[in-house]
Amino acid sequence: MNCKYYEDIISQRMKAVRFKHSKNVAKEAVRLAKKYGADVEKAELAGILHDATKETDGPEQMSLIRRAGIELTDMEKDSPKLWHAISGSAYIQVELGITDKEVIDAIRYHTTGRAGMTLLDKVIFVADFTSADRDFEGVDRIRRIADKSLDEAVLEGMSFTMSDLALRKLTIAPDTFAGYNEMAALRARSKKEAK
Ligand SMILES: [Fe+2]
Numbered sequence: 001m002n003c004k005y006y007e008d009i010i011s012q013r014m015k016a017v018r019f020k021h022s023k024n025v026a027k028e029a030v031r032l033a034k035k036y037g038a039d040v041e042k043a044e045l046a047g048i049l050h051d052a053t054k055e056t057d058g059p060e061q062m063s064l065i066r067r068a069g070i071e072l073t074d075m076e077k078d079s080p081k082l083w084h085a086i087s088g089s090a091y092i093q094v095e096l097g098i099t100d101k102e103v104i105d106a107i108r109y110h111t112t113g114r115a116g117m118t119l120l121d122k123v124i125f126v127a128d129f130t131s132a133d134r135d136f137e138g139v140d141r142i143r144r145i146a147d148k149s150l151d152e153a154v155l156e157g158m159s160f161t162m163s164d165l166a167l168r169k170l171t172i173a174p175d176t177f178a179g180y181n182e183m184a185a186l187r188a189r190s191k192k193e194a195k
């Protein structure tokens, strides 16, 4: 796997600040992958590519999604904020010829999460919150949690996203609900067992 090759390609597709973010997410993904036993090369690749289409216009994103044979739900169609994760996973397949399902899925679900997240999904989801360039209120809390438990950090990230969306009266993706419910149930079960 040659990340430099992909870095050069995506640096042409985005402003310097987003390219920097992509490199930071890749770096944080590598750190988390080493810590939690995920595939380090895949983590770096998915980190570099996760926002590949974030600056791509809507019609082009839709075309990538169609070319990859992905069917959007009505809610996804109505939520442009969700498009770049989906079109990013389409882009790496149809334009870059990447066939690794784990990398494709980690990009596809990096914003929403989902039920049944793989280890790589979790690493990319959390790295996008905790990368060096992030400075939102609450980031240090998620960083601290990520140092102790990847699952707890995923749950924290999902609850952060859901609270933020709910406060702004925006829709919450069903994948986020499903992921949150699964992780919250897992947490409740493990707390019960620890008693
Ligand atoms: Fe993103």
Ligand SMILES: [Fe+2]
Pocket (backbone or CB within 6 Å): 021, 025, 050, 051, 128
């Ligand atoms: Fe990102």
